[in-house]
Amino acid sequence: MIKPGDTLPEVSFSQLTSDGMKNPSTADIFKGKKVVLFAVPGAFTPTCSESHLPGYIALADQIKAKGVDSIVCTSMNDAFVMAAWAETQNSEEITFLADGGGAFHKATGLTMDTGDFGGVRSQRYAMIVDDGKVTLLNVEPPKSFEVSKAETILAAL
Structure with a gap:
């Protein structure tokens, strides 16, 4: 599993935007920036939709005031699901990146097998990344839902 001090692997994500499908790379997202990245096991699932994402939306201004350039949410859902979820959550402050095939999560060792619930998914986590390096x-x-909360990450910044 990736750990603090490691550099993120170079992969591409999928992102459905108003200009169509984009495939930003790890370098596009993290190079030269301080980023809070959090991951959820699945868009539209209860904890993800009722607590995890809303916490980051509510605290986005305070997080960015600590020198964070962007807040990114990722999941092993496809870009269409992530875009629909973003739209239902009124979440302009958050960038949604799909890792539908799991390239990022497999490369970082942050997957889990949920069996019949949904198969291989992302673990629930949050990280602070400075210029591509996990801090x-x-x-x-x-x-559980404690250490990846927006409040916990805000306190760590």
Whole structure:
């Protein structure tokens, strides 16, 4: 599993924008920037939609005031699902990146097998990335939601 001090792997994500499908790379997203990246096991799932994402939306201004250039949410959903989820959440402050095939999560060792719930998914986590290097990584134990909360990351900045 990736750890603080490691550089993120070079992969591409999918992002559905008003200009169509984009495929930003890790370098496009993280190079020369301070980024808070958080991941959810699945868009539209209860904890993700009712707590995890809303926390980052509510605290986005305070997080960015700490020198963060962008807040990114990723999941092993496709770009269409991520765009639909973003639209339902009124979340202009957050960048949504799809890792539908799991290239990023497999390369970082941040996957989990949920069996019949949805198969291989991203673990729930949050990280602070400075110029492509992980400076903080908080991975939730199964069925937990504490260390990846927006409040926890804000306190760590």
